[in-house]
Amino acid sequence: MYLGLFLFPWMLMYALSTLAMNHRAYFVERYGAGPPPYETEREFVYDGAFPADADLRTISRQILIAAGLDGAHGVTRRKDGAIVITRHDLTTPRRLVYVPSDRRVVIEKMRARAHAFLERFHRRRGYATGYALDTIWAVSVDAVIVAMVFWVLSGVWMWWEMKATRGLGAAAALGGAGLFGLYLLML
Amino acid sequence: MTFSHLNRRLHLYLGLALLPWFFMYGISSVPFAHNQFFEQRDKAKGLPLWTLRSEHSVALPVPEDPHELRRLGAALLEQAGLAGATRTNFGVYRQSPMQINVYSYSFWKSTQLKYFVDQKKLTVEDRRFRWDHFLTGMHARGGFEQDGLLQRSWSVVVDLVCLAIVVWIASGLYMWWGVPGSRRWGLLAIAAGTTSFLVFTMRL
Numbered sequence: 001m002y003l004g005l006f007l008f009p010w011m012l013m014y015a016l017s018t019l020a021m022n023h024r025a026y027f028v029e030r031y032g033a034g035p036p037p038y039e040t041e042r043e044f045v046y047d048g049a050f051p052a053d054a055d056l057r058t059i060s061r062q063i064l065i066a067a068g069l070d071g072a073h074g075v076t077r078r079k080d081g082a083i084v085i086t087r088h089d090l091t092t093p094r095r096l097v098y099v100p101s102d103r104r105v106v107i108e109k110m111r112a113r114a115h116a117f118l119e120r121f122h123r124r125r126g127y128a129t130g131y132a133l134d135t136i137w138a139v140s141v142d143a144v145i146v147a148m149v150f151w152v153l154s155g156v157w158m159w160w161e162m163k164a165t166r167g168l169g170a171a172a173a174l175g176g177a178g179l180f181g182l183y184l185l186m187l
Numbered sequence: 188m189t190f191s192h193l194n195r196r197l198h199l200y201l202g203l204a205l206l207p208w209f210f211m212y213g214i215s216s217v218p219f220a221h222n223q224f225f226e227q228r229d230k231a232k233g234l235p236l237w238t239l240r241s242e243h244s245v246a247l248p249v250p251e252d253p254h255e256l257r258r259l260g261a262a263l264l265e266q267a268g269l270a271g272a273t274r275t276n277f278g279v280y281r282q283s284p285m286q287i288n289v290y291s292y293s294f295w296k297s298t299q300l301k302y303f304v305d306q307k308k309l310t311v312e313d314r315r316f317r318w319d320h321f322l323t324g325m326h327a328r329g330g331f332e333q334d335g336l337l338q339r340s341w342s343v344v345v346d347l348v349c350l351a352i353v354v355w356i357a358s359g360l361y362m363w364w365g366v367p368g369s370r371r372w373g374l375l376a377i378a379a380g381t382t383s384f385l386v387f388t389m390r391l
Contacts, residue, residue, distance in 0.1 A: 001363055005373050006380035008356050013384075015352035022329040022345050072391070090391040124391065125220060137387050141220050148213030155202050165199060172203040179344075180207035186337055187276075187294055187328070 003147050010144045017118035027115045036116050038095050038108035046098065046105050060085045063098055063105060072129040088129075090120055191365060198358040201351050208348045215322035225319040237299065237312040243267060245302060245309040249287060256281065260289040263300050267311045276333050294325055 004011075020027070046066055050059050060075035063085060072088040085096040093110040110116075126138030159169045202209070218225050229236075245266050250259060260279030264270065269291060277291040282301070289300040297314040314320070329345045363373045 001359070001369065002372060002376040004359055005363060005376040008359070008377070009381055009384035011352055012356055015349040018329070019346060019349045022331075022342055022349070024330055025332050088391075090388060121388075125222070127221070128223060133387070133390055137391060138220065140383070140387070141216070145213050145216045145220065148209060148216075152206055152210045152213065155199075156206070159199055159203060162199075165196070168200060169203050172200045173206060176204035177207055180211075183337075183341055183344075184294060187341060 004151070007144055007147055010140065013118070013121050014144075017122035020115040020118045021122065024115075027113075031113065036111040036113045038110055041094070041107045041109045043104060043106045045103050047103065056083065059083060059098075063096060067096060067105065067107060069094060069096070069107075072126075072131050072134050088120075088124075090124065091117065093120070191361075194358045194361055198355060198362065201354060205348055205351050208344065211322075211325055212348070215326035218319035218323050219326065225317075229317060229319075234315060236315055238315065240298070240311045240313050241267065243309040243311070244307055246307045247302070249304055253281070256287070259287065259302075263287070263289050263302055263309060264291060266309060267300055269298065269300075269311070276338060278332075292324065294321060294328075297324070 044067070046063055048062055048066060050062060054062075056075045056077060060073060060083065061070065063083070064070045064073060064087065069087055069089070074086045074088070076084050078084055081100055083098040083100070085098070087094040087096065092112070095108045095110075097106045097108075098104070099106075124137065124141075126134035126136075126141070129135075156173075159165060162169075243266055245263065247259060247262055247266070250256065256279040260277055264277060276293065277289055279287065279289050282288045285303065285305045287302040287304065289302070291298045291300070295316065297320070299312050299314070301310045301312070303309075329342050331339055331342050333339065363369060
Protein backbone atom coordinates (compact mmCIF):
# COMPACT_ATOMS: atom_id res chain seq x y z
CA MET A 1 0.00 0.00 0.00
CA TYR A 2 2.69 2.50 0.96
CA LEU A 3 4.66 1.64 -2.16
CA GLY A 4 1.54 2.37 -4.21
CA LEU A 5 0.94 5.66 -2.42
CA PHE A 6 4.54 6.74 -2.99
CA LEU A 7 4.66 5.75 -6.66
CA PHE A 8 1.15 6.80 -7.73
CA PRO A 9 2.40 9.96 -9.58
CA TRP A 10 4.61 7.75 -11.78
CA MET A 11 1.73 5.38 -12.53
CA LEU A 12 -0.62 8.26 -13.31
CA MET A 13 1.94 9.78 -15.67
CA TYR A 14 2.54 6.45 -17.44
CA ALA A 15 -1.23 5.89 -17.82
CA LEU A 16 -1.95 9.37 -19.20
CA SER A 17 1.08 9.37 -21.49
CA THR A 18 0.16 5.93 -22.85
CA LEU A 19 -3.33 7.22 -23.62
CA ALA A 20 -1.81 10.16 -25.51
CA MET A 21 0.58 7.88 -27.41
CA ASN A 22 -2.15 5.38 -28.21
CA HIS A 23 -4.11 8.23 -29.83
CA ARG A 24 -1.13 9.79 -31.58
CA ALA A 25 -3.03 9.82 -34.89
CA TYR A 26 -5.43 12.39 -33.41
CA PHE A 27 -2.56 14.69 -32.41
CA VAL A 28 -0.79 14.22 -35.75
CA GLU A 29 -3.98 15.25 -37.53
CA ARG A 30 -4.36 18.27 -35.27
CA TYR A 31 -0.74 19.49 -35.05
CA GLY A 32 1.02 17.68 -37.90
CA ALA A 33 3.70 14.97 -37.74
CA GLY A 34 7.04 15.50 -36.02
CA PRO A 35 8.01 17.31 -32.85
CA PRO A 36 6.59 20.76 -31.96
CA PRO A 37 8.45 23.66 -33.62
CA TYR A 38 11.18 25.69 -31.89
CA GLU A 39 10.93 29.43 -31.33
CA THR A 40 13.77 31.82 -30.45
CA GLU A 41 13.99 32.54 -26.73
CA ARG A 42 17.16 34.64 -26.40
CA GLU A 43 20.74 34.93 -27.58
CA PHE A 44 24.06 35.93 -26.07
CA VAL A 45 27.75 36.11 -26.86
CA TYR A 46 29.80 33.39 -25.16
CA ASP A 47 33.09 34.96 -24.15
CA GLY A 48 34.63 31.94 -22.39
CA ALA A 49 37.54 29.93 -23.79
CA PHE A 50 37.60 26.22 -24.59
CA PRO A 51 40.60 23.96 -23.89
CA ALA A 52 42.70 23.39 -27.01
CA ASP A 53 41.75 19.71 -27.30
CA ALA A 54 38.16 20.16 -26.13
CA ASP A 55 35.73 17.55 -27.44
CA LEU A 56 32.11 18.31 -28.27
CA ARG A 57 30.83 17.24 -24.83
CA THR A 58 33.25 19.60 -23.07
CA ILE A 59 32.21 22.50 -25.29
CA SER A 60 28.49 21.80 -24.91
CA ARG A 61 28.81 21.52 -21.14
CA GLN A 62 30.60 24.90 -20.91
CA ILE A 63 27.98 26.61 -23.07
CA LEU A 64 25.09 25.07 -21.12
CA ILE A 65 26.60 26.16 -17.80
CA ALA A 66 27.08 29.70 -19.18
CA ALA A 67 23.44 29.74 -20.28
CA GLY A 68 22.28 28.43 -16.91
CA LEU A 69 20.81 25.36 -18.61
CA ASP A 70 23.14 22.51 -17.63
CA GLY A 71 21.55 19.08 -17.82
CA ALA A 72 20.98 16.02 -20.04
CA HIS A 73 21.71 16.87 -23.65
CA GLY A 74 22.94 15.73 -27.04
CA VAL A 75 25.43 17.60 -29.20
CA THR A 76 26.48 17.60 -32.86
CA ARG A 77 28.61 19.79 -35.11
CA ARG A 78 27.03 21.04 -38.31
CA LYS A 79 28.87 21.11 -41.64
CA ASP A 80 29.24 24.91 -41.34
CA GLY A 81 31.06 24.43 -38.00
CA ALA A 82 28.17 25.54 -35.77
CA ILE A 83 27.64 23.42 -32.65
CA VAL A 84 24.06 22.34 -32.03
CA ILE A 85 23.13 21.33 -28.48
CA THR A 86 19.79 19.70 -27.83
CA ARG A 87 18.92 20.14 -24.18
CA HIS A 88 16.54 17.38 -23.11
CA ASP A 89 14.62 19.51 -20.63
CA LEU A 90 11.47 17.68 -19.63
CA THR A 91 9.11 20.65 -19.54
CA THR A 92 10.81 22.90 -22.11
CA PRO A 93 13.26 21.22 -24.49
CA ARG A 94 15.72 23.70 -25.95
CA ARG A 95 18.13 23.93 -28.85
CA LEU A 96 21.28 26.00 -28.50
CA VAL A 97 23.25 26.88 -31.62
CA TYR A 98 26.78 28.17 -31.04
CA VAL A 99 28.48 29.82 -34.00
CA PRO A 100 32.28 29.83 -33.35
CA SER A 101 33.04 32.67 -35.82
CA ASP A 102 31.14 35.33 -33.84
CA ARG A 103 30.78 33.39 -30.53
CA ARG A 104 27.03 33.89 -30.64
CA VAL A 105 24.70 31.42 -28.92
CA VAL A 106 21.08 31.35 -30.05
CA ILE A 107 18.69 29.61 -27.65
CA GLU A 108 15.42 28.28 -29.00
CA LYS A 109 12.72 26.60 -26.95
CA MET A 110 10.22 24.04 -28.11
CA ARG A 111 6.61 25.16 -28.21
CA ALA A 112 4.66 23.63 -25.30
CA ARG A 113 2.22 20.84 -26.12
CA ALA A 114 0.72 18.60 -23.45
CA HIS A 115 0.85 15.34 -25.45
CA ALA A 116 4.49 15.92 -26.41
CA PHE A 117 5.37 16.63 -22.77
CA LEU A 118 3.69 13.40 -21.65
CA GLU A 119 5.47 11.41 -24.33
CA ARG A 120 8.86 12.89 -23.31
CA PHE A 121 8.13 11.91 -19.73
CA HIS A 122 7.18 8.38 -20.74
CA ARG A 123 10.34 7.88 -22.82
CA ARG A 124 12.74 9.47 -20.37
CA ARG A 125 15.69 7.23 -19.50
CA GLY A 126 18.58 8.28 -17.35
CA TYR A 127 21.52 5.97 -16.85
CA ALA A 128 23.61 7.17 -19.79
CA THR A 129 23.38 10.96 -19.41
CA GLY A 130 26.09 11.41 -16.78
CA TYR A 131 23.89 13.65 -14.62
CA ALA A 132 23.04 12.59 -11.06
CA LEU A 133 19.38 13.59 -11.18
CA ASP A 134 18.88 11.59 -14.36
CA THR A 135 20.47 8.56 -12.72
CA ILE A 136 18.12 8.94 -9.72
CA TRP A 137 15.20 9.19 -12.14
CA ALA A 138 16.35 5.96 -13.83
CA VAL A 139 16.51 4.27 -10.42
CA SER A 140 12.95 5.46 -9.71
CA VAL A 141 11.83 3.93 -13.03
CA ASP A 142 13.46 0.64 -12.00
CA ALA A 143 11.58 0.92 -8.68
CA VAL A 144 8.30 1.31 -10.60
CA ILE A 145 9.12 -1.84 -12.61
CA VAL A 146 9.85 -3.84 -9.46
CA ALA A 147 6.70 -2.44 -7.84
CA MET A 148 4.53 -3.47 -10.80
CA VAL A 149 5.76 -7.05 -10.61
CA PHE A 150 5.33 -7.00 -6.81
CA TRP A 151 1.74 -5.68 -7.13
CA VAL A 152 0.88 -8.48 -9.55
CA LEU A 153 2.24 -11.17 -7.20
CA SER A 154 0.89 -9.64 -3.98
CA GLY A 155 -2.47 -8.95 -5.65
CA VAL A 156 -2.85 -12.59 -6.70
CA TRP A 157 -1.88 -13.73 -3.22
CA MET A 158 -4.38 -11.35 -1.54
CA TRP A 159 -7.13 -12.47 -3.88
CA TRP A 160 -6.45 -16.14 -3.11
CA GLU A 161 -6.66 -15.39 0.61
CA MET A 162 -10.27 -14.11 0.20
CA LYS A 163 -12.26 -17.28 -0.33
CA ALA A 164 -15.49 -15.40 -1.20
CA THR A 165 -13.92 -13.88 -4.32
CA ARG A 166 -12.18 -16.96 -5.67
CA GLY A 167 -14.90 -17.94 -8.18
CA LEU A 168 -15.44 -14.57 -9.83
CA GLY A 169 -11.76 -13.74 -9.50
CA ALA A 170 -10.78 -16.93 -11.32
CA ALA A 171 -13.27 -16.10 -14.08
CA ALA A 172 -11.80 -12.60 -14.45
CA ALA A 173 -8.22 -13.90 -14.42
CA LEU A 174 -8.94 -16.69 -16.91
CA GLY A 175 -10.88 -14.34 -19.19
CA GLY A 176 -8.01 -11.86 -19.23
CA ALA A 177 -5.35 -14.53 -19.67
CA GLY A 178 -7.36 -16.16 -22.47
CA LEU A 179 -7.73 -12.89 -24.35
CA PHE A 180 -4.04 -12.12 -23.88
CA GLY A 181 -3.15 -15.59 -25.16
CA LEU A 182 -5.34 -15.04 -28.21
CA TYR A 183 -3.55 -11.79 -28.99
CA LEU A 184 -0.19 -13.54 -28.56
CA LEU A 185 -1.16 -16.06 -31.21
CA MET A 186 -2.95 -13.76 -33.61
CA LEU A 187 -1.14 -10.43 -33.58
CA MET B 188 -23.68 -3.56 -1.60
CA THR B 189 -21.99 -0.47 -0.16
CA PHE B 190 -19.76 1.84 -2.20
CA SER B 191 -16.76 0.64 -0.20
CA HIS B 192 -17.55 -2.98 -1.10
CA LEU B 193 -18.08 -2.11 -4.77
CA ASN B 194 -14.82 -0.16 -4.78
CA ARG B 195 -12.85 -3.11 -3.38
CA ARG B 196 -14.38 -5.57 -5.82
CA LEU B 197 -13.80 -3.29 -8.81
CA HIS B 198 -10.16 -2.86 -7.74
CA LEU B 199 -9.73 -6.63 -7.43
CA TYR B 200 -11.53 -7.97 -10.52
CA LEU B 201 -10.21 -5.28 -12.83
CA GLY B 202 -6.73 -6.16 -11.60
CA LEU B 203 -7.19 -9.88 -12.16
CA ALA B 204 -8.65 -9.43 -15.65
CA LEU B 205 -5.89 -7.07 -16.80
CA LEU B 206 -3.11 -8.81 -14.90
CA PRO B 207 -1.30 -10.14 -18.03
CA TRP B 208 -1.07 -6.64 -19.50
CA PHE B 209 0.09 -5.07 -16.25
CA PHE B 210 2.71 -7.80 -15.81
CA MET B 211 3.81 -7.48 -19.45
CA TYR B 212 4.18 -3.67 -19.18
CA GLY B 213 6.25 -4.11 -16.03
CA ILE B 214 8.61 -6.79 -17.38
CA SER B 215 8.94 -5.23 -20.84
CA SER B 216 10.06 -1.93 -19.29
CA VAL B 217 13.32 -3.63 -18.26
CA PRO B 218 14.81 -3.81 -21.81
CA PHE B 219 13.69 -0.22 -22.41
CA ALA B 220 15.30 1.06 -19.22
CA HIS B 221 18.48 -1.00 -19.70
CA ASN B 222 18.71 -0.89 -23.47
CA GLN B 223 22.51 -0.63 -23.55
CA PHE B 224 22.94 -3.80 -21.49
CA PHE B 225 20.77 -5.83 -23.89
CA GLU B 226 22.42 -4.36 -26.98
CA GLN B 227 25.93 -5.14 -25.70
CA ARG B 228 24.86 -8.64 -24.71
CA ASP B 229 23.49 -9.31 -28.18
CA LYS B 230 26.47 -7.70 -29.91
CA ALA B 231 28.77 -10.13 -28.09
CA LYS B 232 27.04 -13.00 -29.93
CA GLY B 233 28.30 -11.61 -33.23
CA LEU B 234 25.16 -12.59 -35.13
CA PRO B 235 23.58 -10.43 -37.84
CA LEU B 236 20.23 -8.95 -36.87
CA TRP B 237 18.79 -9.04 -40.39
CA THR B 238 18.95 -11.90 -42.91
CA LEU B 239 18.20 -11.45 -46.59
CA ARG B 240 15.24 -13.60 -47.57
CA SER B 241 14.67 -12.59 -51.21
CA GLU B 242 15.13 -9.95 -53.89
CA HIS B 243 12.58 -8.87 -56.48
CA SER B 244 12.48 -6.69 -59.57
CA VAL B 245 9.82 -4.08 -58.94
CA ALA B 246 8.82 -0.93 -60.81
CA LEU B 247 6.05 0.80 -58.90
CA PRO B 248 5.49 4.56 -59.00
CA VAL B 249 6.18 6.37 -55.72
CA PRO B 250 3.43 8.83 -54.77
CA GLU B 251 4.43 12.39 -53.82
CA ASP B 252 1.77 12.57 -51.13
CA PRO B 253 3.13 10.92 -47.93
CA HIS B 254 -0.42 9.86 -47.04
CA GLU B 255 -0.44 7.67 -50.13
CA LEU B 256 2.71 5.81 -49.07
CA ARG B 257 0.71 3.25 -47.13
CA ARG B 258 -0.95 2.07 -50.33
CA LEU B 259 2.48 1.64 -51.92
CA GLY B 260 3.59 -0.30 -48.83
CA ALA B 261 0.68 -2.73 -49.24
CA ALA B 262 1.55 -3.19 -52.94
CA LEU B 263 5.22 -3.85 -52.10
CA LEU B 264 4.24 -6.43 -49.48
CA GLU B 265 2.14 -8.14 -52.11
CA GLN B 266 5.02 -8.10 -54.61
CA ALA B 267 7.23 -9.69 -51.95
CA GLY B 268 4.71 -12.47 -51.40
CA LEU B 269 3.67 -11.14 -48.01
CA ALA B 270 0.08 -10.43 -48.91
CA GLY B 271 -1.11 -11.77 -45.57
CA ALA B 272 0.99 -9.12 -43.89
CA THR B 273 -1.11 -6.40 -45.51
CA ARG B 274 -3.93 -7.49 -43.26
CA THR B 275 -1.78 -7.24 -40.15
CA ASN B 276 0.66 -4.57 -39.09
CA PHE B 277 2.97 -2.61 -41.26
CA GLY B 278 4.38 0.86 -41.61
CA VAL B 279 5.97 2.73 -44.49
CA TYR B 280 8.45 5.57 -44.57
CA ARG B 281 10.72 7.29 -47.04
CA GLN B 282 14.29 6.47 -46.01
CA SER B 283 15.72 8.75 -48.71
CA PRO B 284 14.46 10.26 -51.99
CA MET B 285 15.31 6.98 -53.74
CA GLN B 286 14.48 4.47 -51.01
CA ILE B 287 11.16 3.44 -49.47
CA ASN B 288 11.18 1.16 -46.41
CA VAL B 289 8.30 -1.01 -45.29
CA TYR B 290 8.30 -2.83 -41.99
CA SER B 291 5.86 -5.61 -41.32
CA TYR B 292 5.64 -7.05 -37.85
CA SER B 293 3.85 -9.34 -35.46
CA PHE B 294 4.71 -10.05 -31.83
CA TRP B 295 6.96 -12.89 -33.00
CA LYS B 296 8.31 -11.86 -36.39
CA SER B 297 9.56 -8.75 -38.07
CA THR B 298 10.31 -8.29 -41.76
CA GLN B 299 11.62 -5.24 -43.54
CA LEU B 300 11.33 -4.39 -47.21
CA LYS B 301 13.62 -1.91 -48.93
CA TYR B 302 12.48 -0.57 -52.26
CA PHE B 303 15.34 1.04 -54.19
CA VAL B 304 13.38 3.14 -56.67
CA ASP B 305 16.19 3.99 -59.12
CA GLN B 306 17.44 0.37 -59.20
CA LYS B 307 13.87 -1.01 -59.45
CA LYS B 308 14.86 -3.50 -56.76
CA LEU B 309 13.04 -4.75 -53.69
CA THR B 310 14.83 -6.62 -50.91
CA VAL B 311 13.11 -8.60 -48.16
CA GLU B 312 14.91 -9.16 -44.84
CA ASP B 313 13.87 -11.03 -41.71
CA ARG B 314 14.89 -9.96 -38.23
CA ARG B 315 16.39 -12.52 -35.90
CA PHE B 316 14.14 -13.23 -32.90
CA ARG B 317 15.24 -11.60 -29.67
CA TRP B 318 13.34 -11.81 -26.41
CA ASP B 319 14.04 -8.19 -25.56
CA HIS B 320 12.62 -7.13 -28.94
CA PHE B 321 9.62 -9.38 -28.39
CA LEU B 322 8.92 -7.62 -25.08
CA THR B 323 9.56 -4.07 -26.29
CA GLY B 324 7.49 -4.77 -29.41
CA MET B 325 4.56 -5.80 -27.25
CA HIS B 326 5.06 -2.83 -24.95
CA ALA B 327 5.10 -0.35 -27.83
CA ARG B 328 2.18 -1.87 -29.69
CA GLY B 329 -0.80 0.43 -29.93
CA GLY B 330 -2.45 3.17 -31.92
CA PHE B 331 -5.38 3.16 -34.28
CA GLU B 332 -3.50 3.56 -37.57
CA GLN B 333 -3.69 -0.13 -38.51
CA ASP B 334 -6.61 -1.80 -40.28
CA GLY B 335 -8.35 -4.83 -38.83
CA LEU B 336 -10.64 -5.48 -35.92
CA LEU B 337 -8.11 -7.52 -33.92
CA GLN B 338 -5.40 -4.87 -34.31
CA ARG B 339 -7.72 -2.10 -33.18
CA SER B 340 -9.15 -4.17 -30.34
CA TRP B 341 -5.62 -4.47 -28.87
CA SER B 342 -5.44 -0.67 -28.82
CA VAL B 343 -8.83 -0.53 -27.13
CA VAL B 344 -7.46 -2.84 -24.42
CA VAL B 345 -4.41 -0.55 -24.09
CA ASP B 346 -6.84 2.34 -23.44
CA LEU B 347 -8.66 0.14 -20.94
CA VAL B 348 -5.42 -0.64 -19.08
CA CYS B 349 -4.66 3.10 -18.87
CA LEU B 350 -8.12 3.86 -17.51
CA ALA B 351 -7.81 0.89 -15.12
CA ILE B 352 -4.57 2.35 -13.71
CA VAL B 353 -6.42 5.61 -12.99
CA VAL B 354 -9.22 3.60 -11.35
CA TRP B 355 -6.68 1.62 -9.25
CA ILE B 356 -5.11 4.84 -8.06
CA ALA B 357 -8.47 6.40 -7.13
CA SER B 358 -9.87 3.23 -5.54
CA GLY B 359 -6.57 2.57 -3.78
CA LEU B 360 -6.59 6.05 -2.26
CA TYR B 361 -10.18 5.52 -1.13
CA MET B 362 -9.31 2.17 0.49
CA TRP B 363 -6.25 3.63 2.21
CA TRP B 364 -8.34 6.49 3.66
CA GLY B 365 -10.73 3.88 5.04
CA VAL B 366 -7.99 2.47 7.27
CA PRO B 367 -7.49 5.20 9.92
CA GLY B 368 -4.47 3.44 11.44
CA SER B 369 -2.42 3.85 8.28
CA ARG B 370 -3.32 7.44 7.43
CA ARG B 371 -0.24 9.07 8.91
CA TRP B 372 2.30 6.83 7.16
CA GLY B 373 0.21 6.94 4.01
CA LEU B 374 0.22 10.73 3.98
CA LEU B 375 3.96 10.67 4.44
CA ALA B 376 4.36 8.28 1.49
CA ILE B 377 2.09 10.43 -0.72
CA ALA B 378 3.91 13.63 0.25
CA ALA B 379 7.34 12.09 -0.36
CA GLY B 380 6.34 10.55 -3.69
CA THR B 381 4.57 13.66 -4.98
CA THR B 382 7.41 15.97 -3.93
CA SER B 383 10.04 13.73 -5.56
CA PHE B 384 8.00 13.54 -8.73
CA LEU B 385 7.55 17.32 -8.86
CA VAL B 386 11.29 17.82 -8.38
CA PHE B 387 11.96 15.48 -11.31
CA THR B 388 9.38 17.31 -13.43
CA MET B 389 10.87 20.72 -12.76
CA ARG B 390 14.56 19.81 -12.75
CA LEU B 391 15.08 17.07 -15.33
